[in-house]
Amino acid sequence: MTPQSTQPVCRRDRIVEFDGARNFRDLGGYESRFGGETRWGRVYRAAALHGMTADDRERFEELGIVTVYDLRSALEFEEHPDPVPAINVPILGRFMDVNGPPDFAALIDHDHGVAFMTQMCMNMLEWGAHEIGTVLTGLADSERTPAVFHCTVGKDRTGIVAALLLEVLGVDRRLVLDDFQLTERYRPADPDSVAFQRMLGHGMPPEAAAGALGAPRAMMGDVLDALDSQYGGVERYLTHEAGMSTGAVDRLRADLLA
Secondary structure, eight states, X not given: OOOSOOSOSSOTTOBOOOSSOOSOEEOOOOBBTTSSBBOTTSEEEESOOTTOOHHHHHHHHHTTOXXXXXXXXXXXXXXXXXXXXXXXXXXXXXXXXXXXXXXXXXXXXXXXXXXXXXXXXXXXXXXXXXXXXXXXXXXXXXXXXXXXXXXXSSSSHHHHHHHHHHHHTTBOHHHHHXXXXXXXXXXXXXXXXXXXXXXXXXXXXXXXXXXXTOOOHHHHHHHHHXXXXXHSSHHHHHHTTXXXXXXXXHHHHHHHBO
């Protein structure tokens, strides 16, 4: 079901409020160089959904979402399943299968944590291109939207997909980085969070964990600059490494811009 209204269904700061799901944001309302702006109520980004309450489920249904893309690992997907049918697209899966877990204990301070996540985002581009292409090709199918994609915190795996989507839709990079940085408002690095405690459990010092769980705009800026230099820009990356067709890119713009 496609919403007929282009008015935002969330607060003016684009967050959609849930009791048990955080960092759930509408990607509508961003101006595009192709004309118009990204449509409200068509694509959402979020953190994990497994904590949704019964009231949350009712609110979720009101959004008319027909497709959920879960970007977490297969293990995360199994341990904390989504409360609604979801497609598991683990964009770090192949990297982890080949390389194994990183040496978290080697990360010492905040800057190490930021550098670690910058490199992990680059690993997503290299190793998760097929999965990224799968999600964006799905978003180009009007019968599969409204849709939401999410990971655990809704920052890096979700942030990469959101950044590539907004860039290919012609959103200015400044706004793309603004969108990434919003996670620092809606999902700040909390020492009591499951994600923070998981990193500590892997041997990462608290200072490095705080850096890894932050969302500084410079981090995503470095990743997108590297994408430009290594892959020739977002559209070339999507139509070559990620395996999207030019037709799918055209459909994204036709359906998600108004």
